[in-house]
Amino acid sequence: MTSGGLLFIGASIHDRKFRAFDKNTGKLLWEAALPLSADATPITYQIDGRQYVTIFASGGKERTGSSGGIYLSYALPATP
DSSP states (O other): OOOEEEEEOOTTTTEEEEEHHHETTEEEEEEOOOSSSOOOOOEEETTOOOOOOOEEEEOOGOOOOOOOOEEEEEEEOOOO
């Protein structure tokens, strides 16, 4: 969760989505399709004043024999 009230969830093997929700209302604010299901806790961080969120997607239990995975990072919109 970010200090601005965004809650990120990527733990769904059924639809391979990464989502952001408003922590107060539960409203879905954003979602992105992932190449594999995410099976890790997302992290947020800042670089030069810009905030990012990163998730690791590897397919977890849905794996079909392949190994490895991918980190996906997204820049959060700038706040006024």
